Amino acid sequence: VLKKMDYAEEALNGNKLAAGRIIKMVEDNEATGFETIKHLYPYTGNAFVIGITGPPGAGKSTLIDCLIAAFRKNQKKVAVLAIDPSSPITGGALLGDRIRMKRHYLDPGVFIRSIATRGALGGVSWSTKGALIVLDAMKYDVIFIETAGVGQLGADISLLVQMTLVLCIPGMGDALQALKAGTLEIADLFIVNKADRPDTDEVVNHLENMINLREGGWHGHPPRIIKTTAVENKGIDDVVSEIDRYRYYIKDNDHSMESMFEREYRFFRFLIKELAADKIWRHLEGLKEFKMSIDKLKKRQEDPYSIAHKIINELIKMP
Ligand SMILES: Nc1nc2c(ncn2[C@@H]2O[C@H](COP(=O)(O)OP(=O)(O)OP(=O)(O)O)[C@@H](O)[C@H]2O)c(=O)[nH]1
Numbered sequence: 273v274l275k276k277m278d279y280a281e282e283a284l285n286g287n288k289l290a291a292g293r294i295i296k297m298v299e300d301n302e303a304t305g306f307e308t309i310k311h312l313y314p315y316t317g318n319a320f321v322i323g324i325t326g327p328p329g330a331g332k333s334t335l336i337d338c339l340i341a342a343f344r345k346n347q348k349k350v351a352v353l354a355i356d357p358s359s360p361i362t363g364g365a366l367l368g369d370r371i372r373m374k375r376h377y378l379d380p381g382v383f384i385r386s387i388a389t390r391g392a393l394g395g396v397s398w399s400t401k402g403a404l405i406v407l408d409a410m411k412y413d414v415i416f417i418e419t420a421g422v423g424q425l426g427a428d429i430s431l432l433v434q435m436t437l438v439l440c441i442p443g444m445g446d447a448l449q450a451l452k453a454g455t456l457e458i459a460d461l462f463i464v465n466k467a468d469r470p471d472t473d474e475v476v477n478h479l480e481n482m483i484n485l486r487e488g489g490w491h492g493h494p495p496r497i498i499k500t501t502a503v504e505n506k507g508i509d510d511v512v513s514e515i516d517r518y519r520y521y522i523k524d525n526d527h528s529m530e531s532m533f534e535r536e537y538r539f540f541r542f543l544i545k546e547l548a549a550d551k552i553w554r555h556l557e558g559l560k561e562f563k564m565s566i567d568k569l570k571k572r573q574e575d576p577y578s579i580a581h582k583i584i585n586e587l588i589k590m591p
């Protein structure tokens with residue numbers, strides 16, 4: 273059993289169990305978790321963080337399994353954080369992730385864990401950032417974050433990553449249309465998986481059109497499209513070299529450095545908002561005026577806008 277303050281030390285020594293405990297503490301908002309993060313932070317700044325998003329069942333976990341093998345061959349340490357959407361429909365995904373990457377579990381250079389979403393979508397990035405700090409400090413070279421579904425969840429995570437891979441599959445149809453809203457903007461690389469299926473080129477063409485239509489929006493670096501058949505380990509080398517290429521590209525590119533800081537800043541704003549809301553909420557709940565306002569709301573004596581404005585203007589006193 274680990275003693276409390278040994279967590280950081282243990283993690284730095286490569287103890288995966290300790291890493292898991294720290295991540296759990298951050299997820300649970302425990303003060304010790306944040307103290308440990310503080311100790312670990314000076315050791316961070318080396319990891320390359322890659323988000324992988326795409327519709328359920330597109331083959332994200334299968335692809336990551338192949339990528340783990342490829343990076344391990346080059347002696348890189350690899351970590352995977354699978355965002356576990358706690359919805360009943362996709363709840364089974366976790367077990368699938370475990371099974372698909374099972375062959376890597378005992379490898380000391382590989383760390384695989386799921387992150388629970390719990391409640392609000394924004395909550396994902398809260399604990400995921402903590403996990404990234406832990407793994408970065410432990411000198412994992414590449415960290416994958418797998419998120420199922422296109423849209424909000426992937427967009428939330430995009431604040432935490434340096435590169436976003438968007439997985440598509442043949443026959444996506446309407447889902448491909450939905451890509452336009454939100455996902456297209458965050459994609460640094462498109463992967464069309466299940467290329468063993470017919471209609472693969474149709475998806476590729478469609479993506480090409482979408483990319484071309486958004487000309488100018490890429491700062492001279494439109495995302496590439498790579499075809500893979502993850503179940504047959506095909507196309508993986510192309511993905512690895514594109515990841516390497518992109519990594520070097522953003523390293524000495526002023527615009528990328530700026531956009532990286534902008535993401536960090538947006539995540540920071542999110543933290544402030546979360547903490548402020550929490551603090552304000554606790555403050556309000558102790559006030560009898562607040563209870564009276566809620567009563568007004570209940571009795572429909574005033575519209576919610578007016579009540580909320582009054583609360584913020586009259587009950588919250590900034591020092
Ligand atoms: N035909 C074909 N099937 C594939 C390919 N890659 C993955 N699959 C299969 O697709 C199914 C889903 O794969 P996963 O890797 O679990 O997909 P995922 O995107 O991680 O799924 P969720 O995490 O549930 O969203 C599995 O049955 C895989 O074997 C491929 O290249 N071709």
Ligand SMILES: [Mg+2]
Pocket residue numbers: 332333334365368369418
């Ligand atoms: Mg998966």
